[in-house]
Amino acid sequence: MASISSPGIGSGLDVNTIVSQLMKLEQRPLDLLQTKASGIETKISSFGQIKSAMSALYDAAKGLADLDSWRGRLLNSSDESILKGSATGEATAAQFSVQVNALAQAQAVASGSVASGASIGTSGTLSIQRGSWSEDSSSFTDAGASVNIAIDANDSLATIAGKINKADAGISAVVVKGATGDQLLLRSSKTGEENGFALSVSDPGLSKLAYDPASVAANDGATRTQAAQDALFTINGIASKSASNTVTDVVPGLTLNLVKTSPTPVDVSITEDTKAIKTKIEAFVQAYNKVNSVVADLTRYNQATSTSQPLQGDSTAVALQNSLRRIIGTPNAEGAYLSDLGLQLQRDGSLSMNATKIDAALTDLPKLQKLLTDGTNGFVTQIRDFAFKANGVDGSITSRNNALQASLKSNHSDQDRMSLLLEQRQKSLLKQYQSLDASMGSMGSLGSFVSQWSNSLKS
Known part of the structure; x- marks a missing residue:
């Protein structure tokens, strides 16, 4: 609703105050609509x-x-420092013992030493072959194509390590500073005897990096610091093995996490997950x-x-x-x-x-x-x-909410119509009282003139 603005010229009638007071009465229906809308909004909330x-x-x-x-199962271990695990609904309630005889390991190799920060000094190719070694390390059975790393004579061991890591060859490399100089340490990304690797070089100048049957037999080149090995364990005395220490394919529905070896069995029970x-x-x-x-x-x-x-x-x-x-x-x-x-x-x-x-x-x-x-x-x-x-x-x-939303929408429409009517009503009242003010002003001027004229006749 528009604000009231009237100077009240003429008789000096306070048009603003009069119209404001009248509009307060006129606005009562709008106030009621607004109060009702607030109540509807509260109900919607x-x-x-x-x-x-x-x-x-x-x-x-x-x-x-x-x-x-309701199919959940729990795996309970008598010694979680040796064996932990979990079970799915596929597992059946049971009790058995597990003895961990060996943990799965990843193969690890250390190259020969190179002066700290020095270059390798020879160009050539380092070939990485995945596969498995015989028990005495005298033979290697490959398991796929080799990955070839180009070596530059100016490459340091750190540079070579970076090339190996970028090659996605299934092994990782890092340089460590030993007592006799820098050494390249290489390790299989996965554990298990099938995840070993051999390293061969195209030039004798790169022999410090080699670890293959020839270099092993000649006792020249890199040194194996850890053999690739499967985890070995028994379940109720039945021998089994796994390439990983996380065993998922031996007992249906069970995951066995082998933590460390033990000379005695660990008791395991599978129960309902109440x-x-x-x-x-x-x-x-x-x-x-x-x-x-x-x-x-x-x-x-x-x-x-x-x-x-x-x-x-x-x-x-x-x-x-x-x-x-x-x-x-x-x-x-x-x-x-x-x-x-x-x-x-x-x-x-x-x-x-x-x-x-x-x-x-x-x-x-x-x-x-x-x-x-x-x-x-x-x-x-x-x-x-x-x-x-x-x-x-x-x-x-949902139906009640929709009904309330419809009622609120209708209320807002009623408010808009009422506001328009009140604006028109305010304009009408202003016009009426401004006219009254002017008329009263004219009458006042006429009375003053008659009074002056009458006084002049008496004098």
Whole structure:
């Protein structure tokens, strides 16, 4: 609405004040519309809180109802300093022993020494061949094409190391300063006897870099500091080996992480992962209680202060609350209650957990799973489906929110129309009172003239 500006010429009538006071009365319908809009916006925000809490409840219920959640397995080791591990749902409950006799190793080689920072002095080619060595290192079986590294006479060991690392040859190189000069250390990227390597050179001047059957036999060139080796272990006395210390292909569903060797076996057991189920039950209860508290707070009426929360008496919010409590408190087809598991519905609508009952129920996972997630009749699956539907495109929360948004849009249109009418009304009042002011000014001037004329006749 435009601001009032009138000088009040003529009689001196205070047009601004008069019109301002009149417009306060005229603006009352607009004030009511604005107050109503604020209330609608608060309700929209309130349903946003409910929608968010309901979405979290859906996620928690969905996670607990997921079949994979009930197939979890735990690997327990009697000595994790020797062996650790993990299990998937493919693993079956079992007990066995593992003795680690040798850990998998990567081959490592150290070149001959070169004066610190000096160049290699000879040009040629360094060929890297992947494969495996015989037990006495007298022969090498290659496993594919070699990778050739061009060596320049001016190259230092650091330069050669950089070329090897860029060649993606399955080995890494680094230069260390030893007591007799710089040495090139090379190591396989992978452990296991099949991941060894041989180094051959095209010129005798590069012999410090060589490690192949010829140089080994001549005791000339690089020195092997660690042999490529498989991990060796037994499972219940049955010998097995692995190229890696992370063993994934020996027992279905199990990953065994070999940490160190041991003269005695380590006991291993595979059990159901009841801890993970309990954690998901706790998450479900927390999510349910969040929805319950949000709806309860938004629909509360405080008798002491005679104040109502935004959704007090809102049929949609109340129906949501009642439906959730009905699902939780109604027995299933077999007459079992959720409270039998230790999930007790409280007076305020929240769920409490009885740890003793929960732990007892976890000892029989198939029975617990059926009670919570059986088809569409399990308590958790019912909550999951209810939350999904309520937040869905045609759900009660979405429909109520859409109705509130439509009401707010209509209210804003009414405000725009009312503001236009009030602006026109203000202009009309200004015009009327400015005219009245002018008329009163003219009458005042006429009265003054008559008074002066009458006085002149008397004199």
